[in-house]
Amino acid sequence: MKIFLSTDMEGTAGVVDWEQCVGDSPEAAAGRKLLLAEVNAAIEGAVEGGATEVVLNDSHYYMRNFPADELAAQASYISGSHKPLYMMQGLDSSFGAVLFISYHGSVGACAGLSHTYNPRAVVEARINGVVTGEAGINALVAAHYGVPVVLVTGDRVACEETEKLMPGVHSAVVKEHVSRLAAHSLHPVKARELIRDTARQAVAVASSASPPPYPRPVSLEVSVRNTDIAEAATWVRGVERVGDRELVFAGDDLLSVYQSFCAAILLTRSIAEVV
Numbered sequence: 001m002k003i004f005l006s007t008d009m010e011g012t013a014g015v016v017d018w019e020q021c022v023g024d025s026p027e028a029a030a031g032r033k034l035l036l037a038e039v040n041a042a043i044e045g046a047v048e049g050g051a052t053e054v055v056l057n058d059s060h061y062y063m064r065n066f067p068a069d070e071l072a073a074q075a076s077y078i079s080g081s082h083k084p085l086y087m088m089q090g091l092d093s094s095f096g097a098v099l100f101i102s103y104h105g106s107v108g109a110c111a112g113l114s115h116t117y118n119p120r121a122v123v124e125a126r127i128n129g130v131v132t133g134e135a136g137i138n139a140l141v142a143a144h145y146g147v148p149v150v151l152v153t154g155d156r157v158a159c160e161e162t163e164k165l166m167p168g169v170h171s172a173v174v175k176e177h178v179s180r181l182a183a184h185s186l187h188p189v190k191a192r193e194l195i196r197d198t199a200r201q202a203v204a205v206a207s208s209a210s211p212p213p214y215p216r217p218v219s220l221e222v223s224v225r226n227t228d229i230a231e232a233a234t235w236v237r238g239v240e241r242v243g244d245r246e247l248v249f250a251g252d253d254l255l256s257v258y259q260s261f262c263a264a265i266l267l268t269r270s271i272a273e274v275v
């Protein structure tokens, strides 16, 4: 069974501040080391659970966070910028399951380092009225290809938000929210054990899991921070503006919905920088 693993970073045990997530500082390097160990724990767990091949898609920041030769189980590695399917690049219907590693809570949630794609643009995102973080949005691609999402790891909110949209998903909670910039984390060794065990269990039963239960048409509703962002987003095909700062990405083709959302995020990036 081929396993697709998409990794973010803000849901890593011991990571609580943006300084640990971006840049070239020693602190950021230490953050990436913590993340690598969690990713490797997930890969090893997946292999123990029956994975014959693991593809890792680096989904955080510049999306080249790991030394490729330090990845476990000879996992292949998708890294670098401008990937057409962004956090889900590489997934197709040949995969048996998707794992989300080191995910974080949605932008408005009581969760550490909470955001939904661009924190300067997106105020809230919902799938058919249910508040979602990045896992729920990325699961549009999994649903399109008919692949189940079987594991999410990260902080408690990321796991709970994912469970709401994908009942039955396995989750490994490695930290609890204290503030947006503080958390109570498991010791990294314990976090890795938990991720490895849960990944093994999730992959072992993946063949009986179902793809994310998204209806067709699906509706991805996005509230943005200001009206200029909303206006620019409508330049993307498939985007409907239903209020001053309210956008709807809807349709039967879940992949197109995801692609339109990513295009709007990319297009509005420079506008979102303006205070």
Ligand SMILES: [Zn+2]
Residues within 6 Å of the ligand: 008, 009, 010, 104, 115, 117, 134
């Ligand atoms: Zn993220």
